[in-house]
Amino acid sequence: MKIKSYFQFTNEQRRGVLSLLLLIVIIQLSYFYWSSSKSTSPSNSNKSWLAMQSVIDSLKISQSSSEGKIYPFNPNFITDYKGYQLGMSLTEINKLFEFRKQNKYVNSALEFQQVTGVSDSLLLAISPYFKFPDWVNQPKKAFSSFDKNTYENKKSIIRKDINEATQDDLIKIYGIGPALSERILKQKDVLGGFVTMEQMESIWGLSPEVIENLNKYFQVTTIPTVNKIDINNLSVKELAKFPYFNYTIAKEIVTYRSMNNGIHSIEDLTKIKGMPNEKIKIIALYLEF
Template sequence: NSTKPVIYPFNPNFITDYKGYKLGMSVEELDKLFAFRKENKYVNSAKEFQTVTGVSDSLLNAISPYFKFPDWVNQPKKQYTSYSNNKFENKKPIVKVDINLATQEDLIKVYGIGPALSERILKQKESLGGFVSMEQMQFIWGLSPEVVENLNKHFIVTAEPKISKVDINNASVKELAKFPYFNYSIAKEIVTHRSMNGEIKNIEDLTKIKGLPSEKIKIIALYLEF
């Protein structure tokens, strides 16, 4: 009896190992998707799903009719075009604002940013004491690559903010764990590393700390006092 299993609409960003296997995806294809998702990125179309995973056209044709993306993926574009039909609006040169001075209203003007994401950006800024680089936008949960690109068109870091730097060699586990790019287990690793190897002197020493996200190390170093 070879009745095909019923497939219900699903968001391909949240495919599990088991579901992927049932759909006919290979381990490599699933791993590529998981690696992409690990960077807090989302696929927003069937074509993007194929680009990320490398699934064959035939498999894509078989499963993509069941892909269901959240409404906001398809919606904002319509609202956006209707409200910027003003011919002059598109010709205005963009004056970049310092991200550290941006208000919630400034952020919401950016296509793809709503109240929740703007609040998340402001909270992250507050907890860090300020952004040191626009690169940090890609570390904020929920910002798609497209939105990060839009933010980069409108904002800039003009001057290094006055942040109170983390004293990496003297701070306690509790103090270190408060820093947004660390967590409790990284804080423990830092303290262990200090007691085993002496002071942490530079970026190279940071790379030896287990669990520290390598793509953030250059940014993290700017918040530290060695």
């Protein structure tokens, strides 16, 4: 009788139990609906990541498509890493470096192979991307037979002052195109003018043949008023901008002048480590001691 009494409820108790069960069902249904709606609608942070996914995918595609792509380059200035990327061996790269140390340049794919010793298959793969200076690709003019008239024409050539030359004047010289003519004029502007035709040898891209042609038609008639630099007061950064110096030489200049109470003559310049002494007389004309 006692056990049975535990399972007997009054009407009020039954209504309470039913209400409790109904409340539990409502809570379960509410939780199920809330969790499902949360999983289907992403949060603001998730929306941001989803928006970025398309950008990430496009970058991956762009990166994969650019892998292995070779851009035109001058083979004379291949670095260790560039040579490795192209498939050159260390021996082949070193052969090119030794050749360049002699201040020589390769001017064709065949000459590149002769210097480095690369295989025919590698040369065939990389040579279409070789880019040489303009004057290398210009066909050489055939020499006409010597006659008296030609000799007389050469005698009548009037050389123009290089400091008064325009771009049109320079382009008329065989071997000089727009790029080289702009380089010559830019060097002249930086220096304030050329003091000797020997300075043409310091302009990158001018071959000995082109320099010879320049000397036929141009000269330095009068020494211009050049842009002199104050070697005793300029900073390393400012000195390094001078075409005949670089950052290393500029540091040596500052070190020397601080230890010797300044630089006062060409003789002092020759004592500076790294100074290009073969050009010292030209350099001195642009300095203010």
